[in-house]
Amino acid sequence: MSERRVVITGMGTLNPSGNSVDEYWDSLYAGKSNIKIIEAFDVSDYTTKFAGLVENYNFEDILDKKECRRLSKFILYGYAATVEAIKQAGLSIEEFAEDIGVEIGSGIGGIDVLEKMTIALHERGPSKVSPFTVPMMIIDMISGFISIKTGAKGPNASSVSACASGCHAMGNAYQLIKSGKAKAMITGGSESAISPIGLASFCAAKSLSQDNENFKTASKPFDLNRTGFVMGEGAGILIFEDLEFALKRGATILAEVVGFGSSGDAYHITAPAPQGEGGARAMKLALEDANLKPENIDYINAHGTSTRMNDKNETDAIKSIFKDYAYDVAISSTKSITGHLLGAAAAIEVIASIMMMKKNTVIPTINYTEADPECDLNYTPNKPISKKINHIMSNSFGFGGHNAVIIIKNHS
């Protein structure tokens, strides 16, 4: 079978900057987020006390009470975003059930469920452990649950590669459609790791900004004074489709997926390889897959986590692939606004990038005040700029040395 073209026809999100794609765009444009001091549990002993939070969404609007009580948060977030994405795509799943699959990623899944049940086990014994512990904790249940709710009977699995999970999920979905194995895929990422154990673990790894005084501006990718990432939570879901299938059913096409590349660092469990060597190879592979030159990329949505190591190494990686053009291409890290959604990051960042293409606007890296000599590219500081964007590249790198890069083309 000849290679199929893959397009995007629906998007949905729930994240610290909005409970729908429209709200998210407005917040991105205004540089608005919901980064605040965590109140869900006592954070007084934690070195980092803040995160980007999802709030004010009533899950009982889309699920019954029993489902809401049992499901772990990352599944609730993912399902809410799925409802929005399917609605926009106008996709009737029942009609094409066996040709529609689900591939959604998450970095840590139901860590909050495992934590609560471990406490119940130790304090009150094995009979107090819920039978839903494993089903609600395992990452693949997000894809399983969404197939149960929507009826999608095509390929079904989840991708796990820490902060690159969402990008790997989209890459896998793209390849399934491209090779003719599915007509449409519900894909993206979801994460809800802001629980005591999740926060304590990232605090211990010294990955997070500890700027509790200035928490609202603590996510400052590429800035000289960056001190670590800011945790975020939420989900981004996209509907990928075979172009012909989408045209035949009269769907509105938002963008086209034209390239994907992935690689492994073979270097260290948390630190990126020197000069971002692995990330650079993933960028090169994605460009080759898309049959594009670096000069064809108008905007790079950087992984840009606001950690010392990531931002410097990502900068080096971009330079090694983009050469002189590295200094001209518009780059930004929308994590400066949303915080870092780990396994959901790539999905909400691709959604942001597609909106940028539709609105001819580059969303900036906010909280940028002082240039770092080691990070000397055009990170689009602080203010949105107008720009016609034909191709975007979105980078994602995860603990374990997983690198994933996706390239999306404007379709207007």
Place this chain on the structure above:
Amino acid sequence: MSLTQEEVFEKVKKVIVEGLGVSEDLVKMESSYTDDLGADSLDTVELVMALEEEFGTEIADEDAEKLTTVTKTVEFILSKN
């Protein structure tokens, strides 16, 4: 202080409504968890855990397996009272 059958039924009903997400009027003495109230095997395990909490008692696995209807559950709780 022992509870009457009516009191036990009301408490069991509350646990079922909460646990299985069914409406109150569906829960009758003769209701079967799987046939009438749509419970699967995981639901029934969770239901037994919730009953243990509600009545402050332990229900052994071999007893739990026999609690297939509301009547059997109410009678079991009364026998433990």
